[in-house]
Amino acid sequence: MTTMNMMEILSYGFIQRALLAGTLIAVLCSVLGVFLVLRRLSLIGDGLAHVTFGGTAIALSLKLYSASALLVSLPVVLLSSLGILKLTEKARLGGDSAIGIVSALGISAGIILASVGGGYNVDLLSYLFGNILSITSQEVGIALVLFCVVLLLLYLFFNDLFAIAFDEELARVSGIRTTTINGVLVLLTALSVVLAMKLVGIMLISSLLIVPAVSSLQLARSFKACVALAALQGGGSVVAGIFLSFAANLPTSAMIVLINLFFFGLAFLARRYVSHRSNNR
Amino acid sequence: MSGGIVRTERLCCSYRTGRVLEDITISVEAGDYVGIVGPNGSGKSTLVRVLLGLCAVSGGSASLFGVPCNRFNAWGRVGYLPQSLHLLNPLLPATVAETVGLGLLSLKRFPRRLTHGDREKVDAILEQLDIYPIRSRLIGELSGGQQQRVLLARALVNNPDLVILDEPTAALDPEMRERFYALIGEINRLQRVTVLLVTHDTGAIGKFASKMLYLDKRMLFYGNFEEFCRSADMSALFGEHSQHLMCHRH
Numbered sequence: 001m002t003t004m005n006m007m008e009i010l011s012y013g014f015i016q017r018a019l020l021a022g023t024l025i026a027v028l029c030s031v032l033g034v035f036l037v038l039r040r041l042s043l044i045g046d047g048l049a050h051v052t053f054g055g056t057a058i059a060l061s062l063k064l065y066s067a068s069a070l071l072v073s074l075p076v077v078l079l080s081s082l083g084i085l086k087l088t089e090k091a092r093l094g095g096d097s098a099i100g101i102v103s104a105l106g107i108s109a110g111i112i113l114a115s116v117g118g119g120y121n122v123d124l125l126s127y128l129f130g131n132i133l134s135i136t137s138q139e140v141g142i143a144l145v146l147f148c149v150v151l152l153l154l155y156l157f158f159n160d161l162f163a164i165a166f167d168e169e170l171a172r173v174s175g176i177r178t179t180t181i182n183g184v185l186v187l188l189t190a191l192s193v194v195l196a197m198k199l200v201g202i203m204l205i206s207s208l209l210i211v212p213a214v215s216s217l218q219l220a221r222s223f224k225a226c227v228a229l230a231a232l233q234g235g236g237s238v239v240a241g242i243f244l245s246f247a248a249n250l251p252t253s254a255m256i257v258l259i260n261l262f263f264f265g266l267a268f269l270a271r272r273y274v275s276h277r278s279n280n281r
Numbered sequence: 282m283s284g285g286i287v288r289t290e291r292l293c294c295s296y297r298t299g300r301v302l303e304d305i306t307i308s309v310e311a312g313d314y315v316g317i318v319g320p321n322g323s324g325k326s327t328l329v330r331v332l333l334g335l336c337a338v339s340g341g342s343a344s345l346f347g348v349p350c351n352r353f354n355a356w357g358r359v360g361y362l363p364q365s366l367h368l369l370n371p372l373l374p375a376t377v378a379e380t381v382g383l384g385l386l387s388l389k390r391f392p393r394r395l396t397h398g399d400r401e402k403v404d405a406i407l408e409q410l411d412i413y414p415i416r417s418r419l420i421g422e423l424s425g426g427q428q429q430r431v432l433l434a435r436a437l438v439n440n441p442d443l444v445i446l447d448e449p450t451a452a453l454d455p456e457m458r459e460r461f462y463a464l465i466g467e468i469n470r471l472q473r474v475t476v477l478l479v480t481h482d483t484g485a486i487g488k489f490a491s492k493m494l495y496l497d498k499r500m501l502f503y504g505n506f507e508e509f510c511r512s513a514d515m516s517a518l519f520g521e522h523s524q525h526l527m528c529h530r531h
Binding site: 037038155156157159160162163165166167169170171172173174175176217220221222223224225226 | 333334335354356357359361363370372373374375376379380383384386387389391392393394395417419
């Protein structure tokens, strides 16, 4: 890809929108992913993505598309995320079982609604597999607003989230309202999952939450560095994914995920190399 | 219910499996160093959890600084050190300084941001506990003894009036264990920090604690160390020879 080609690609409006919205959403997912992975809640993204499928099916059956579909999915996914928390607390279920229940509900409701609403049309498939290049200006606007909201909340609750990731009981004894903060974490995750569905698709959202986080956990030498590295990988993978997929004429969502997995492989090998060297000293 | 740093009156606590604590009445005053001892399953850790509000009281009462434990919220006055091996998330890449800094959050209001002054407090406690040189290391890469000191620094960095330590030495060898008890004793003496230390190591703690609480679901003994050494009940429980060994402070 020459510089000329790069400039040409950048001149397209849909590429500019994809780069802007994609980078913002990927950064959010990656940062949240660090907390989710440390809390062993990695698969919450998968569960909520399935609920997003249900929410999108509701929107499409009401003939609501693009940004409107996003706004219909949002409350459904937010409520479901709280449902996961409540199930974990009240029904004496493990987090994984609660995620499984809500996920099954979301996907089965989605299938029925899609079937009633005339089957799997192109719009629903674009949400399943992602279509970052079709992001509209309205969706970029929503992504920008939600990015600012989530980032502000992350900034305000950063140390509380860090303390809970370290140890939940110890955090409670430090006066942190762990139930509230857990609620904040899943709500932020729900917001990000809804945003990310257009980016990588419902099927691949969890990879955007998990892979940058686990890559940075391989290499980071402090917690703050870990969060920063994850954000860098998430954002970087979207930029690289858009350019490479455009150049190679391949699906962007899958390319973004593959680039993330490539970074994880590199991080894993780098960690092995460093620990091998320090063991041999 | 008022006065004292820690007070319980006829405290009972039950789990679904049955009663874990029964009729515990103690009063811990400022500057006390209380060793809480007893066999496995005797309710030592449950007592700590009740005091920290992590476990509900099923009878009687418990208070910290005159406030019932379930309503207590002045966490800046309390430092807590749980069993380290249970605590450390092997995935978490937290440095020593970041870990100790978490201990200051109990003094902070929303949003709990740490300032430059807070980082100086962290450095000061790391210096005091001789772990400043490892401040940038990841806690997961340290030895058991170093991790213990880091978690102790975390419990002490907010300059608490009361420190509660729940089997803090379980992962340490006997020599490290004694050094740890001595370090706690020094902090207790020099800074007049009240200490509650749970251990199953009755012999070693006896050298350092000013008071002993012996639990076996019920309170079998609570008093100062000299009384513990003269107690006929404890003689009957341990045998005179073992009691003599425990009470030999040299």
